[in-house]
Amino acid sequence: MSGIAMPQPDAGILARLPQIVAALRDVLPEDAVIWDPEETRAYECDALTAYRCPPLAVVLPRTTEEVAAAMRICHEMRVPVVPRGAGTSLAGGALPTADSVIIATLRLREVLEIDTQNRFIRVQTGVTNLSVSAELEPHGFFYAPDPSSQLACTIAGNIAMNSGGAHCLKYGVTTNNLMGATVVLPSGEVVELGGPEMGPTGLDLMGLLCGSEGQLGIVTEATLRILPRPEGARPVLIGFDGAEVAGECVARIIRSGVLPVAIEYMDDVCLRAVEAFAHAGYPDCAAVLIVEVEGSPAEIDHQIARIREIAGALNPVEFRESRNADEAMAIWKGRKSAFGAMGRLGDYICLDGTVPVGQLPYTLKMIGELSRQHGLEVANVFHAGDGNMHPLILFNANKPGDLERAEAFGNDILRLCVDVGGCLTGEHGVGIEKRDLMGKQYDGPDLEIQMAVKDVFDPRWLLNPAKVFPLDASQPWREEAATR
Amino acid sequence: MSGIAMPQPDAGILARLPQIVAALRDVLPEDAVIWDPEETRAYECDALTAYRCPPLAVVLPRTTEEVAAAMRICHEMRVPVVPRGAGTSLAGGALPTADSVIIATLRLREVLEIDTQNRFIRVQTGVTNLSVSAELEPHGFFYAPDPSSQLACTIAGNIAMNSGGAHCLKYGVTTNNLMGATVVLPSGEVVELGGPEMGPTGLDLMGLLCGSEGQLGIVTEATLRILPRPEGARPVLIGFDGAEVAGECVARIIRSGVLPVAIEYMDDVCLRAVEAFAHAGYPDCAAVLIVEVEGSPAEIDHQIARIREIAGALNPVEFRESRNADEAMAIWKGRKSAFGAMGRLGDYICLDGTVPVGQLPYTLKMIGELSRQHGLEVANVFHAGDGNMHPLILFNANKPGDLERAEAFGNDILRLCVDVGGCLTGEHGVGIEKRDLMGKQYDGPDLEIQMAVKDVFDPRWLLNPAKVFPLDASQPWREEAATR
Structure with missing residues (x-):
């Protein structure tokens, strides 16, 4: 483990492992409870692999009822619960503690209903993001949020982290596409939020749950808004000889009213790595934008003409239009x-700060300066249209102190994002990675209110411990919770 | 007053009126506190005029600090506070109680910042909805949510009710267009939520606040997402000889993937009234749809051709395309x-239930049957594209018992909406109107959690009393709050 502190495991819970396992096995199928250390090790980390800790046990339920039964046992026995989708979190959102039980949604894999007339799909949340769109393809529909990990990541994790993806510029993130959720509360109670209609009545608990990083409950079933596939889509590639002018181009496209589905940005470090790896034939320049538009052929032509005009005024070194599917794929x-x-x-750390689009040129320049200060290389590849940056900090995990330097560099970048009016995370979540920076994002009563709301859902503070809220700020809440 | 109960005013508070007014005048400008019964009467109701009750006093602040000062006094003196925008709520969202102080946002009228590069406008929330778009017009931008009351209603009220409008089919409702908010909590503390970047970090308190109907705090400043004006927009009018086939046409358009900005529905009762009043030249038929599309001329042509094809298969009695601005306006x-x-x-009551689009034909048929059962006429005019129905129940306010019959009819319609998988409100909110139907929408722990979340923000339960939560269900919470 590196610089981020985790609470000491509760020795009392560790000693009760046999009773806990017995209680879980009492209410769950034989194959749904894992406690052999050889097997639990597979769950010791998520995609933030610098941090590892095997859990006490892992529960793999198949139904809402089984999730509820496991939650009820853990609640009664006061055992912390770490919810886990596919474990693709880049922020350590599914990192276990040594005294916790993982409840994973992996086996909740049923597609329950497809209703194209009312434009929704209802699934168990262990279904992967990509397979939702695959299910919809024969019907001519798709599900918009498309995180890079979409082949593996589950809808449960997408909801917990309010995931986005390249297409969220046009279609919004998970919260804009979630219509209903079946939620198991920490007590084991089950509540249905929302449904296939327009808005919530009273307080928007579903919106609150979306992006709550497993702090409030586990979503076992979800109703997702689906969209008809556009007639077509075409990307253009635009190369620039400077990062700032590329950032300016993004801002002008957004300002013009053209609404591409995606505006992706790659800098020179990234371009060289990609060329060596994938031989994509990208130009050798300071920055490349990929801008994708969609619609009917007429709409696509019209949008590309506008983008050509906007980019042309900024002297691009290349403007490459795809004329067919092969060129688009290239x-x-x-x-x-x-x-x-x-x-x-x-090795690299992938960050996830978000800045106002107009601040992209300045932020890119400052990241370059921080790179020189910290003596570590950084590559920028990100969703530029909504200012969601993903700086990749390169380091050597085998070199003592290098991870810590990379983390310090990363923290400086995230502070920079907040300073220019942005925030710590666009789509990866806070997890453990950004937990102790939350004080930078929030002053005043905001964080206290967030913790009080957590307290409503999870009065014993058992769900996903040591994430999201700074350990010191949440200490009084956890102490109070321990008395309940 | 009619069928909906309100709590008895607190005689202790009524007796302390002079001290309360003195305390408010101590911290506010002379003209910001009104307590003369002749003047407070202007605030005795909102647009749900069947219910009236003058407040104890009215506060008209000009700044966040003044709102905070007034809230602090009321909190310390345990006086209920009714937040009020322009008073256009159709659900009684701003109805006072006799022992409450109204804090109105009407004078918070400054436009603070327009940033077209980062696509936002920051305003004080007493600014009216329409004037936000008017401010943006010279810049070529607009603000999407457009409630029917947009000439009068304020951004504060729009946020409290999560308002929609005809254009929300394409652009979403207020919560999809709100980027940041300055909120005065019941304690008088001020908290900044969100900002001009992408998503919240940690729990989404801003999403929770949006649509909370003044139960959690008063929003005094807001950062709103703005959109570039489309190149053009054009409506078509489609007449049908049956309600069900018109509903079917809506469902098919939505399903096809054409995304109009608006699909509005009017039935025969409404059409006849409109013809007599406005001589709009509408066809005399069972139902009319107005479908508006926007974009470049090519995009508009393409979309209208698709709509013509879809509607044509359903044998419309008329398909009228607007060829120029005058025809569009007509x-x-x-x-x-x-x-x-x-x-x-x-007289009429305007309802606001929402149903899945595919349930429109059935719901329209059942509303007709309920109309015959209750012996009251109903007109349907609503945002069909998102299933947001606005049945208008006609009654005679001077005929004893007629309002009660209309309310009973309305309740039956709202129960029907819930039964077909919809919800009690699309954009008007719960207010007092639908408060006692919340038990129909929710069973299980949902409503209890909502009230516990209210408790976090408003531990003394002083904000907007007797709204949203059924009086009997909230009784224990209010009793507990009274001891704090």
Whole structure:
């Protein structure tokens, strides 16, 4: 473990492992409870692999009722619960503590209902993001949020983290596409929020739950808004000889009223890595934008003409239009392999700060300066249209002190995002990674209110411990909760 | 007063009026506190005029600090506070109690910042909805939510009720367009939520606040997402000889993937009233849809062609395309005067249930049956694209028992909406009107959690009393709060 503190495991709980397992096995199928340390090790981390800790046990339910039964046992026995989807969190959102039981949604894999007339799909939340769209394809529909991890990540995790993706510029993030949720509360009670109609009545608990990072409950079933597939989509690639002018182009496109589905940004470090890895034929320049538009052929032509005009005024070094599906795929090929390509350069941390689009040029410049100060290379590849930056900080995990330097650099970048009017996270969540920066984002009563709301849902503070809220700020809440 | 109960005014508070007024005048400008019964009478109701009750006093602050000062006094002196925007609520959201002080946002009228690059406008929340778009017009931008009352209603009220409007089919309701909020909590503390960036960090308190009907705090400043004006927009009018086939046409358009900005529905009762009033030249048939699309001329042509094809398969009695701005205005003229036209037919209650779009035909048929059962006429004019129905129940306020019959009819319609998978309100809110139907919408722990969340923000339960939560269900919470 590195710089981020975790609470000491509760020795009392560790000693009660046999009773806890027995109680869980009493209410769950034989194969749904894992406690052999050889097997629980598979759950010791998520995609923030710098942090690892095997849990006490892992529960793999298949139904809402089984999730509720497991939650009830943990609540009664006062055992912390770490909810887990596919474990693709880049922020340590599913990192266990040694005294916790993981409740995973992986086996909740049924598609329950597809209703194209009312435009929704209802699924168990262990279904992966990509398979939701795959289910919809024969009907001519799709589900909009598309995180990079969409092949693996589950709807449960998407809801917990309010996930976005390249297409959220046009279609919004998970909260804009979630219509209803079946939620198991920490007590084991089950509550139905929302449904296939327009808005909530009274307080918007579903909106509150979306993005709550497993602090309030576990969503076992979800009703998701689906969209008809557009007639077509076409990307253009625009190369610039400077980061600032590329940032300016993004701001002008947004300002013009053209609403692309995606505006992706790659800087020179990323471009070189991608070229070496995927041979995508990208230009050798300071920054590349991929802008994708969709609609009917006429709409696409019209939008691309506008983008050509806007970009043209900024002297791009290249403006490459895709004329067919192969050329479109070639343009996307490099971007889609960017994270893999970066992995070949060494270890990296992937950040997730968000800034107002107009602040992109300044923020990119300052990240370059911070890179020089910290002596670590950084690559920028991100969803530029909504200002959601993903700086990748390169470091060497085998070099003592390098991870800590990378984390310090990352913290400086996130503070910068807040300083220019942005926030700590766009789509990855706070998790443990950004937990202790929450004080930078919030002053005044905001964080206290958030913790009081957590207290309403989870009065014993058992759900997803040591995440989201700074340990010191949440200490009094956890102490009080321990008396309940 | 009619069928809906309000709590007895607190005689102790009534007796302390002079001290309360003195304390408020101590911290506010001379002209900001009104307590003369002649003047407070102007605030005795909102647009649900069947219910009236003058407040104890009215506070008209000009700044966040003045709102905070007034809230602090009321909190310390344990005086209920009714927040009020322009008083256009159709659900009694701003109805005073006799022992309450109104804090109105009407004088918070400054436009603070327009940033077209980062696509936001920051305003004090007493600014009216329409004037926000008027401010943006010279910049080529607009603010999407457009409730029918947009000439009068304020942004504060829009946020409290999560208002929609005809354009929310494409652009979403207030919660989808609210980026940041300055909130005065019941204690008088001020908290800043969100800002001009993408998403919340930690729990989404801003989303929770939006649509909370003045139960959690008063929003004094707001950062709103703005959109570039489309190149053009054009409505078509489609007449059908049956309600069900018109409902079917709506469902097919939505399903097809064309995304109009608006799909409005008017039935025969409404059409006849509108013709008599506005002479809009609408066809004499069972139902009319107005479908508006926008974009470049090519996009508009393409979308209208698709709609013509879809509607054509359903044998419309008329398909009228607007070829220029005058014809467009003529198509909208009748719809925009519908509520005025209905007013000439007599008194009415305007409902606000929402149903899944696919349930529109069945729901319309059942409303007709309920109309015959209750012996009262009903007109349907509503935002069909998102299933947000506004049945207008006609009654005679001077006929004893008629209001009660209309309310009973309305309750049956709202129960029907819930039964077909919809909800009690699309954009008007719960207010007092639908308060006692909340038990129909919710069973299980949902409502209890909502009240516990209210408790976090407003531990003395002083904000907007007797709204949203059924009086009997909230009784224990209010009793507990009274001891704090």
